[in-house]
Amino acid sequence: MSIRAIDEAPLNRFHRKLTWACAGGPFLDGYLLSIIGVSLVGMSHELSLTTAEESLIGAAALVGIFVGGLFFGAVTDRLGREAMYTIDLAVLVGASVLSVFVTESWQVVILRFVLGVAIGADYPIATSLLAEWVPNKHRGRLLGVLILAWYIGAAAAYAVGFVMAEIGGHGTWRWMVGSSAVLCALVLLMRLGTPESPLWLVSKGRTDEAQAAIRRALGRTVPTRELIAASAAEQSVVQSRVRDLFQGAYLRRTLFCGLFYMCQITPMFALMTFGPTILGSFGLGEGNSSHLGSALISIVFVLGCLPALRMVDRIGRRPVIIWSFALMAVPLVVLGGGSSLPVAAVILCFCAYALFSGGPTVLEWTYPNELFPTGIRATAGGVATSISRVGAALGTYLLPISLSRLGIGPTMLIGAGITLVGWLVSLLWAEETRGRTLAETSAPPTAPARRSAPPAKGAAGLADGELERS
Known part of the structure; x- marks a missing residue:
């Protein structure tokens, strides 16, 4: 069952505002995860951090993302998208402000963990809210914009960190982490007043509230009969418990989403995190200027996403x-040639990988x-995020070890192998969802898709007329 007023609506100012508001979360995520890498040099000196403490600080956010995605996706399905949407940003603001005043390493670890939990929670919150509001034919592109915002946030963090370090040295690290608090507050203001997802309201039997939300956001009136039918269809779906993600038809989908996400993000996150180190292994980048190199790497990944944003809605997922x-595996195999490669070939391979990675990204x-x-x-979005972060954490931890013990060539070949596992998982399990309603795409593969019931005979003309006028 679907709601035609949403599925067939033209893009309007509300959709654009909602997309930007939802993109604010991933932007902050990229910023918060990246700014710590720039500020860690000054923080380590002032707080006298040991190597073990630095590692804990780096890992704390990733562990937090795992926990946040795993648990708060389910909370979002229970309490609603709009409520968690605001609470999540408030936590990011508070933890960012407190980060400015830390005096001990354990305080940094705890706050980075809390920030990670909020980041992990935001992924399923913002993406589910946007997915349930946007029209079918634009859904893939607009959801893709959110991940684009992550890379822009990461690039902004490296650029801000570079400028602050150039102006005041690494002693400005408190200003660096404090800058995230200002950005979090701005995004929180953007999100105030965002309406609840009509599909979530319908799934809870709150049809009057869903009707009011659609009228306020889209200027369309949906017949009560249609919403009641949608509510009955949503509540008749048996697969509505967390354990259903790991059994029956949805188990394969859970594995697919988690595994392809992990195989995509493991090499990519390692390349993003240790981009300057990897470039240094090839004789490129050092010192504070390496942060500019990281910003440029992030921008290249943004450029790689642009053509994919158009293709997912045109030729299919x-x-x-x-x-x-x-195609992502090809440049990694070439980089397997090691440090003997010409500089031009290294840069070309990095750019090619970033360009081709746009699809799964x-x-x-x-x-x-x-x-x-x-x-x-x-819940499913949170579980997929948690699975992916297992790979991200392992990749981040093992990459420097691999670089020192195996060398750059074998390390790149391992990345190619992980990428090919993602290709195999996609070849076997990827489904085509382009242009279909959420009710159709979410139906179990063995069950008939739940299509919208036609409106009541007496209301059909009125409903169609209202849709045309709006």
Whole structure:
């Protein structure tokens, strides 16, 4: 069952505002995860951090993201998208402000963990809310914009950190972490007044509130009969419990979303985190200027996402993700040649990998939101995020060890192998969801898709007329 007023609506000012507000979370995520790398030099000196403490600080946010995605996706499905949407940003603001006043390493670790929990929670919150508001034919592109914002946030963090370090040295690290508090507050202001998801309201039987939300946001009146039918369809879906993600038809989808996300993000996160180190292994980048190198790497990943944003809604999700993984492996195999490669070849390979990675990158949050019903949609997004962060944490931890013990060439070949696993998972399990309603895409593969019931005979003309006028 779907709501035509949402599925068939033209893009308007509300959709654009909601997209920017939802993108604020991933932007902050990229910023918060990256600014710590720039500020850690000054922080380590002032707080006398040991190597073990630095590692804990780096890992704390990743552990927090795992916990936040795993648990707060389910909370979002229970309490609603709009409520968690605001609470999550308030936590980010508070933890960012407190980070400015830390005096001990354990305080930094705890605050980074809390920030990670909020970041992990924001992924399913913002993506499920946007997915349930946008029209079918624009859903893939607009959800892809959210991941684009992550890279822009990361690039902004490196650029801000570079400028602050140039002006005041690494002693400005408190200003660096404090800058995130200002950005969090701005995004929080952007999110105030965001309406609740009508699909979530319908799934809870709150049809009057759903009707009012659609009228206020889209200027469309949905017949009560249609919403009641949608409510009955949503509540009749058996797969509405967390354990259903790990059994029956949805188990394969859970594995697919988690594994392709992990295989995409493990090499990518390692390249993003240790980009300057890797470039240094090839004789490129050092000192504070290496932060500019990291910013440039982030921008290149942004450019790689742009063509994929158009293709996922034009040619489909399945061909984009399969071909992207296949092509991503090629530059990593070439980089397996090691430090003997010419500088031009290294730069070309990095750019090629970033360009080809756009496909699975923009689908990281699209697939989990399309393949699961409203009752467990945010839960599924959170679980996929948690699975991916296992790979990200392992990749981040093992990359410097691999670089020192195996060398740059074998390390890049390991990345190519992980990428090919993602290609195989996509080839076997990727489904095509382009242009279909969420009710159709989230139906189990073995069950008939739940299509919208026609409106009542007496209300049909009125409903169609209202849709045309709006």
